[in-house]
Amino acid sequence: MGKRRVTAMLDESDITELEAIAEQNRVSLAWVIRAAISNYLESEGQTHLIRKSRTRLESS
Known part of the structure; x- marks a missing residue:
């Protein structure tokens, strides 16, 4: 898998x-x-998988 450069602004701390x-x-x-x-x-x-599982269980 290749890499791509990204830029982000972060707090100094x-x-x-x-x-x-x-x-x-x-x-x-x-x-x-x-x-x-x-x-x-x-x-x-x-977290997404857990939420998805819970939704399925609640729908059952």
């Missing part, structure tokens, strides 16, 4: 925190942001 995480883990800021997005998408996907 969030950037500072992300940079600290990157430094502590000896990875790039980009790596931390990609990992955070992946974790968010995985979490939202699970």
Whole structure:
């Protein structure tokens, strides 16, 4: 799967925190942001599946 560049505006405090995480883990800021997005998408996907299951159960 290819990668595509995106731009986002973040609060300075969030950037500072992300940079600290990157430094502590000896990875790039980009790596931390990609990992955070992946974790968010995985979490939202699970949440979506749970909501979908509940809707099916309630309809039964």
